Amino acid sequence: MGVIxxxxxxxxxxxxxxxxxxxxxxxxxxxxxxLPEHIKSSEIIEGxxxxxxxxxITFAEGKELSYAKQKIEAIDEENLTYSFSLIxxxxxxxxxxxxxxxxxxxxxxxxxxxxxxxxxxxIKGDAEINKDQIKDVYGKKTEGLFKAVEAYFLANPDA
Numbered sequence: 001m002g003v004i005x006x007x008x009x010x011x012x013x014x015x016x017x018x019x020x021x022x023x024x025x026x027x028x029x030x031x032x033x034x035l036p037e038h039i040k041s042s043e044i045i046e047g048x049x050x051x052x053x054x055x056x057i058t059f060a061e062g063k064e065l066s067y068a069k070q071k072i073e074a075i076d077e078e079n080l081t082y083s084f085s086l087i088x089x090x091x092x093x094x095x096x097x098x099x100x101x102x103x104x105x106x107x108x109x110x111x112x113x114x115x116x117x118x119x120x121x122x123i124k125g126d127a128e129i130n131k132d133q134i135k136d137v138y139g140k141k142t143e144g145l146f147k148a149v150e151a152y153f154l155a156n157p158d159a
Contacts, residue, residue, distance in 0.1 A: 018153065
């Protein structure tokens with residue numbers, strides 16, 4: 001099994017604790033509200049929100065990805081760190097065993113955040129995936145997600 005590791009940083013004009021809460025704690029209610037054209041629903045199907053919890057995200061019809069199941073590996077509200085594994089999805093099922101995402105939310109001098117993310121792709125057997133496609137396509141999608149969260153909080157500062 002091969003392993004591909006990528007690192008990204010996403011700048012967001014939202015304080016780290018607020019961004020962490022939105023992305024890691026209140027994801028099930030907030031993301032379908034912010035991105036209804038992309039995310040149909042997000043729900044915990046097993047567990048209580050802590051490590052070991054399984055979450056299912058169902059995407060809007062017509063998207064390449066119709067659903068994804070995530071397993072929360074660790075969540076630390078004090079240190080603003082969060083990791084989860086993508087354990088099931090309708091894409092890459094023949095090539096990828098799982099993908100683990102580790103996030104750290106750090107403050108910027110301007111009062112915003114930098115989300116530092118390490119993504120580790122565990123490749124099945126001799127399967128191959130395009131590292132540049134992952135970096136370009138999925139990095140841009142994640143950046144778009146954070147920009148949508150940013151726009152929501154800038155429009156709704158008391159949310």
